[in-house]
Amino acid sequence: MTLADPEAIAAFIARSAGASDAAVTVVGRLAGGAIQDNWAVNVEIADGPMAGLHEAVLRTDAVSGIAESWPRAQEFALISAAYEMGVTVPQPLWLEPTGDVIGRPFYIMRRVKGVAQGRRVLRGLEPEQGDVLVRRLGLELSKLHAVVPTDKLSASLAFLPEVGLDLIVQRAAHYRKSLDALPEPHPVLEYAINRMEDLAPPVTRLALCHRDFRTGNYMVDGGRLTGILDFEFAGWSDPYEDLGWFCARCWRFGATENEAGGVGSRAAFYAGYAEGTGRPVDDARVRYWEAVAPIRWAIVALQQGERHASGQEPSLDLALTGLRAIECEYDLLSDLPKMTRGA
Amino acid sequence: MLPRPGAADLLKMAQEALQDHVLGKVEGEAKFAALMAARAMAIAEAELRGGAAADKAELKAIQGLYEEPVGDDLAAARQRLAADIRARRFASGTPREVRLLDALTAATATRLRAVNIKYMAQRQRGKVAESAV
Numbered sequence: 001m002t003l004a005d006p007e008a009i010a011a012f013i014a015r016s017a018g019a020s021d022a023a024v025t026v027v028g029r030l031a032g033g034a035i036q037d038n039w040a041v042n043v044e045i046a047d048g049p050m051a052g053l054h055e056a057v058l059r060t061d062a063v064s065g066i067a068e069s070w071p072r073a074q075e076f077a078l079i080s081a082a083y084e085m086g087v088t089v090p091q092p093l094w095l096e097p098t099g100d101v102i103g104r105p106f107y108i109m110r111r112v113k114g115v116a117q118g119r120r121v122l123r124g125l126e127p128e129q130g131d132v133l134v135r136r137l138g139l140e141l142s143k144l145h146a147v148v149p150t151d152k153l154s155a156s157l158a159f160l161p162e163v164g165l166d167l168i169v170q171r172a173a174h175y176r177k178s179l180d181a182l183p184e185p186h187p188v189l190e191y192a193i194n195r196m197e198d199l200a201p202p203v204t205r206l207a208l209c210h211r212d213f214r215t216g217n218y219m220v221d222g223g224r225l226t227g228i229l230d231f232e233f234a235g236w237s238d239p240y241e242d243l244g245w246f247c248a249r250c251w252r253f254g255a256t257e258n259e260a261g262g263v264g265s266r267a268a269f270y271a272g273y274a275e276g277t278g279r280p281v282d283d284a285r286v287r288y289w290e291a292v293a294p295i296r297w298a299i300v301a302l303q304q305g306e307r308h309a310s311g312q313e314p315s316l317d318l319a320l321t322g323l324r325a326i327e328c329e330y331d332l333l334s335d336l337p338k339m340t341r342g343a
Numbered sequence: 344m345l346p347r348p349g350a351a352d353l354l355k356m357a358q359e360a361l362q363d364h365v366l367g368k369v370e371g372e373a374k375f376a377a378l379m380a381a382r383a384m385a386i387a388e389a390e391l392r393g394g395a396a397a398d399k400a401e402l403k404a405i406q407g408l409y410e411e412p413v414g415d416d417l418a419a420a421r422q423r424l425a426a427d428i429r430a431r432r433f434a435s436g437t438p439r440e441v442r443l444l445d446a447l448t449a450a451t452a453t454r455l456r457a458v459n460i461k462y463m464a465q466r467q468r469g470k471v472a473e474s475a476v
Contacts, residue, residue: 031372176429179425184418184421185421185422185424185425185426186425187421187424187425187428187447188447188451190425190428190429191428191433191443191444191447193429194428194429194431194435198435249466254461254465256465256466256468259473259474265474266473266474266476267474267476270476281476283476316376316379316380316383317379319383320379320382320383323386323458323459324459326451326454326455326458326459327455327458327459327462329451329454329455330451330452330455330462330463330466331466333444333447333448333451334466337444
C-alpha cells in the first residue's frame with residue numbers, strides 16, 4: 001500500500017506554510033490505526049516561516065470507519081484545542097478538509113517519538129516508571145478537562161453535540177440504538193445498559209473529554225510521555241468517564257494489578273489528576289464509569305467486527321476485534337450485578 | 344463429511360504447523376498476521392468441538408427462564424430474551440433476575456473459554472481485590 005501523490009501533498013503544504021516549495025518523503029505506513037491510516041512523512045519546506053525539515057504524520061480516513069468516529073477536520077479541531085490547553089499532544093500543523101488533494105481529507109501533525117501499542121508500552125517500562133507516567137497522564141487529563149462548553153475555546157468545537165446533565169440517560173439510549181443497528185441481539189449488553197441507568201451517579205460537571213483515553217492511545221519514549229493521540233471520539237462528557245475508561249480492566253493489557261491503564265497505581269493516577277484540578281478525585285464515580293466502560297468497548301468491537309462481517313472491509317483483525325465483545329460481557333457480568341449505587 | 348481426521352483435528356494440526364514451523368521465523372507484520380491466523384484457527388477449532396453443545400445448553404437455559412414455551416430456535420430465543428431484558432421483565436433483586444444472571448454468565452463463560460481463556464484466567468486472578476483509594 002502506498003500513499004497517493006506525495007507531490008500534491010507537498011504542493012498543499014507549501015501553500016499552507018506560505019512557502020514557495022516543499023517536498024514530501026514517505027517514510028512508511030504506521031501500525032495501529034483501525035479507523036484511520038497514519039503515514040510517517042518527512043516534509044522539507046524551502047522557505048517562509050516554517051522553513052526546514054519537519055518529521056510529521058499524515059492522518060487520513062481508512063477505507064471504512066465506524067459511526068462514532070469524528071472525520072479528520074473535526075479531529076484536527078479537537079487536537080488543536082488540546083494543544084492550546086497545553087496538553088501534551090503532537091502539534092497539529094495543517095488540515096486538508098476537502099479531499100481534493102489525495103481523494104480523502106487528511107491532516108498533518110508533528111511526529112513524536114516512542115511507542116503506543118499497549119503491550120509494548122508495558123514491556124518498555126521500568127517498575128519505577130509506571131507511577132510517574134500515570135501521575136503525568138492524570139495531570140494531562142486535567143488540562144483537557146479544563147475546557148468546558150461555555151469556554152471561548154469551545155467556539156471552535158461548535159460541531160460537538162450538546163449534552164446535558166442527563167448524559168447517562170442519553171448514553172443509554174444511544175447504546176440501545178447502536179445495538180439495534182447490529183444484526184444479532186446482545187442480552188448481556190441489554191442487561192448492562194439497564195444497570196448503567198440504575199446505578200447512575202449524578203453528573204455535576206461537563207467538560208471536553210477524550211473518550212478513548214487509555215493505554216494504547218498515548219506515545220511513550222524511554223518511560224516518558226511524548227504525546228496523547230486519537231481524539232476521534234472526543235466530546236462533552238462527565239470528566240469521570242475518562243478516568244474510569246483509563247482504569248477499566250479491559251484496557252490493562254493483562255497487567256490487572258496495575259489498575260491505572262495496566263501501567264501504574266490508581267493512587268498515582270488520581271494524584272496527578274487532583275494536582276491539576278485542585279480537587280480530590282471522587283473514587284466512587286471513577287468506579288462507576290469503570291464498571292460500565294466495557295459496554296461502550298463491546299459495542300465498538302461489535303461494530304468493528306461488523307465492518308468485516310458485512311463484507312465492507314474483509315479483515316481478520318476486524319473479525320477478531322468483534323469477538324473481544326465477549327471479554328467485555330464477561331467483565332460486565334462479573335462487576336455490575338454486585339455493584340451498588342454510589343459504591 | 345470428511346473421514347477422520349475431521350475438521351477440528353485438521354485445524355489443530357494447522358495451528359501446530361504455524362506454531363512450530365512459521366511463527367519463529369517471521370517478524371513484524373508477517374508475525375502479526377501469523378499470530379492472528381493461529382488464534383482464529385484455535386477459536387474455530389473450539390467452536391467445532393463444543394459449539395453445538397454450547398448452543399444447546401444456552402437454548403435450554405433461556406427456555407428455563409420462561410414458563411411458556413420458547414421454541415427451539417436459538418436466534419429467536421436470544422432475540423426475545425434481549426427484548427425482555429430491555430423491557431425490564433427481569434426485575435432487579437428478584438429470583439427471576441438471579442436465574443437470568445446465571446443463564447447469561449454460563450453462556451458468556453462458555454464463549455469466553457472458546458475465544459480467550461487467558462483473559463478469563465487473568466480476570467479470575469485479579470478477583471482478589473481492587474485497591475482502595
